[in-house]
Amino acid sequence: MPSKMFPDAINSLALFAGISPEERDNFLRAGHIRKLSRGEYIFHRGDPVKHFYIVCSGNVQLIRETPDGKEITTDITSRGKTIGKMDILQAFHQHTASACAIDDVQVLEFPATWLKEIAKHPVISLNILSSMSQYVHMVEIESEQKSTMSVAQRIGCFLQRLCVMHGFDPRGFELPYGKALIASRLGMEPETFSRGLATLKDHGIKAQNAKIVFCDIEAMEDFVCDHCSMAGECPTHYNLSSFPENKNKKSYT
């Protein structure tokens, strides 16, 4: 029984919010566990969509290749997140990105039809819609940030979101994966990431190797804008006022 094996992951699933544990476990019985080791692919872009996944442990990288062979990391999913939701629900029955295990990973695998089935459940349907809306919002904001913010600012935002999402201690935590991966996630080169991280020391974020320390917790409060207050998953603007180019500018209420 899955819920015995991964109680933490299962209990916090947004997918089943508002559903009784019994009904939920009933749904979950359709799935089985799949283990992958670092570097293994769960599926490749272009594969026909046959399954739907919930990450139980480890981190999974969603990758899309550009025509010139470069890899862009669309997202990094950790425990409790779902993979392949969108691909199933689209009319286009192929995966739009590849999924690769960053660490050793355990996922719950369900048949694709199962998702369409449970999506008919009114509560679950709204849960999916809600989490998808939230994801859209995040992607839109990140896209906007690529056009309007400097590398340093985007890194600061990412670190803050990382900290909030994983429940890390803002006074000191370790990056959960390599810097090259984060750089790819942010759509920049590793060198650029490295340099950007260095400049953040002047803005209240210290970084030594993989250790990150938010020195100015007050500044972090500013970070919780109205976007964030809703779910803690909103990528926002770190400590904007500390960036010289943002002096004398109105803040993001």
Added chain:
Amino acid sequence: MPSKMFPDAINSLALFAGISPEERDNFLRAGHIRKLSRGEYIFHRGDPVKHFYIVCSGNVQLIRETPDGKEITTDITSRGKTIGKMDILQAFHQHTASACAIDDVQVLEFPATWLKEIAKHPVISLNILSSMSQYVHMVEIESEQKSTMSVAQRIGCFLQRLCVMHGFDPRGFELPYGKALIASRLGMEPETFSRGLATLKDHGIKAQNAKIVFCDIEAMEDFVCDHCSMAGECPTHYNLSSFPENKNKKSYT
């Protein structure tokens, strides 16, 4: 009766695909028409979400302001598209962007609760999930393009999508709105857009004032990658092989 007034817009609504016209009109009776003139706002970012909209005529610009007062155009919606869907479905009950009429606009306005109600309908629920998944895919790809493609390429992609979505004649059509707006939509400055458009002449796209001509229709065929083939709404890569930096690189199958 709305369906009499805007038959084209209503009949092509993805929201009601697979629903009988009678049942659909039954749903639509809850709405009423709202007219706006150019420059008027339908709602502002931060407003409590009270309504849900379907665009009947004209174009609506979705705007998000950055902390420094700059405006980024998140999306430009035309006839048959919905506005405010995501904002309703999120736990956060405020609009995440402002909506402004570009032209004189007519929208169908529904109470927000109506959407949550009809979302319980299994077919409509899947319709919403499907269109939202598709939108997510588009936003993700555009975000990726901001990191990987040149300005000229992004403009080419946009023009192609514009042409397909609006059913324009690729051998010559007029831009449906100003260039400054398009530049904002693409996350670049008007000057950059202007210069980028000029360079496209070397890649089979002529532009004089607002008139766009795709000279190399064969090249456009390449544009229809597997993403596009599904719905014609996929932003892809215009005529990649004509860009010198993409010679000898594998194509996007």
Added chain:
DNA sequence: CGACACTTTGAAGACGATCAACGCCGGTGG
């Protein structure tokens, strides 16, 4: 005709990508 909004062009500067080299660390094998 003139006012105004929009677009284009030009020149300067900032920023990130790229290429190259170095340092650091863990593992492997002699």
Added chain:
DNA sequence: CCACCGGCGTTGATCGTCTTCAAAGTGTCG
């Protein structure tokens, strides 16, 4: 135990691209 190697991250120098600021051109509408 030490030498070697490969993965990863940093640093430096250079280049191309986009933004910015400034000014001129174009069109429309009164």
